[in-house]
Amino acid sequence: xxxxxxxxxxxxxxxxxxxxxxxxxxxxxxxxxxxxxxxxxxxxxxxxxxxxxxxxxxxxxxxxxxxxxxxxxxxxxxxxxxxxxxxxxxxxxxxxxxxxxxxxxxxxxxxxxxxxxxxxxxxxxxxxxxxxxxxxxxxxxxxxxxxxxxxxxxxxxxxxxxxxxxxxxxxxxxxxxxxxxxxxxxxxxxxx
Numbered sequence: 228x229x230x231x232x233x234x235x236x237x238x239x240x241x242x243x244x245x246x247x248x249x250x251x252x253x254x255x256x257x258x259x260x261x262x263x264x265x266x267x268x269x270x271x272x273x274x275x276x277x278x279x280x281x282x283x284x285x286x287x288x289x290x291x292x293x294x295x296x297x298x299x300x301x302x303x304x305x306x307x308x309x310x311x312x313x314x315x316x317x318x319x320x321x322x323x324x325x326x327x328x329x330x331x332x333x334x335x336x337x338x339x340x341x342x343x344x345x346x347x348x349x350x351x352x353x354x355x356x357x358x359x360x361x362x363x364x365x366x367x368x369x370x371x372x373x374x375x376x377x378x379x380x381x382x383x384x385x386x387x388x389x390x391x392x393x394x395x396x397x398x399x400x401x402x403x404x405x406x407x408x409x410x411x412x413x414x415x416x417x418x419x
Contacts, residue, residue: 229323229324229399229400229401229402231323232323232324232401232402233402235271235272235323235324236272236324236326236402236404238271239272239288239290239324239326239415240415241289242287242288242289242290243287243288243289243413243414243415245289246286246287246288246289246413247412247413247414251286251289252289253285253289253290253291254291255290255291255292255293255294256291256292257292260291260292260293261292263293264292264293268293268296268320269293269320270293270294270295270296270316270320270322271294271295271322271323271324272294272295272296272322272323272324272325272326273295273296273297273298273313273316273317273320273322273324273325273326274288274295274296274297274298274325274326274328275298275299275300275303275305275309275313275325275326275327275328275381276297276298276299276303276326276327276328276329276330277299277300277301277302277303277328277329277330277333277335278299278300278301279301279330279333279334281330281410282299282328282330282408284297284326284328285297287328287408287413287415288415296316296320296322298312298313298316300353301334301335301350301353302333302334302335302336302339302353302356302357302377303327303328303329303377303378303381304335304352304353304356304357305356305381305384305385305388306352306356310385310388310389310392313325313385313389313392314389314391314392317391317392317395317400317401318391318395321400322401323400323401323402324401324402324404325392325401325402325403325404326404326406327378327381327382327403327404327405327406328378328406328407328408328415329374329375329377329378329405329406329407329408329418330374330407330408330409330410331370331371331374331407331408331409331410331411332370332371332410333370333371333373333374335350335353335357336357336370336373336374336377337370338350338354339354339357339358339361339373340361340367340370340373342354343358343361344358344361344362356384357377359380360373360376360377360380361373363376363380364376371407374407375407375418378405378406378407378418379405379418382403382405385403404417405417405418406418
């Protein structure tokens with residue numbers, strides 16, 4: 228396993244404890260920090276997460292400017308642009324860690340569950356990325372469990388649809404951490 232990636236994951240989880248305890252330590256939130264990274268970036272992790280306004284990785288993980296490369300889409304759904312954004316972080320920025328961050332009370336999971344298995348006229352590309360989980364496990368009743376299963380599905384999807392991500396994982400250059408954010412506690416938990 229990539230020791231650097233494991234160290235970065237532990238740093239993020241420690242930052243999450245700071246968030247939960249109300250003791251943030253981030254100092255990298257000033258114009259001076261931005262100026263330092265004006266012409267380059269050196270994030271130590273890429274985070275793919277939902278666009279939900281309650282899920283803000285920099286705050287949840289107690290990070291500042293330049294630390295995370297964040298990709299956000301409704302429902303943490305995937306497609307060509309999302310994959311290529313992650314590939315950019317992996318290949319060009321050489322991040323050792325990819326965090327897939329699902330969360331409680333996801334509106335996309337609720338919407339998908341309410342309409343499954345019928346085709347919908349709205350949000351078709353989003354639903355297309357969520358229905359496969361329900362195709363595998365129709366009996367999912369809890370939206371939060373559904374979100375966790377979707378996170379697992381996203382990892383599998385990325386590994387199957389991206390040579391860059393797949394090879395980085397297989398060569399020990401990238402660790403993928405599947406995580407879930409609990410709104411009640413503020414904690415980020417690893418999905419096994």
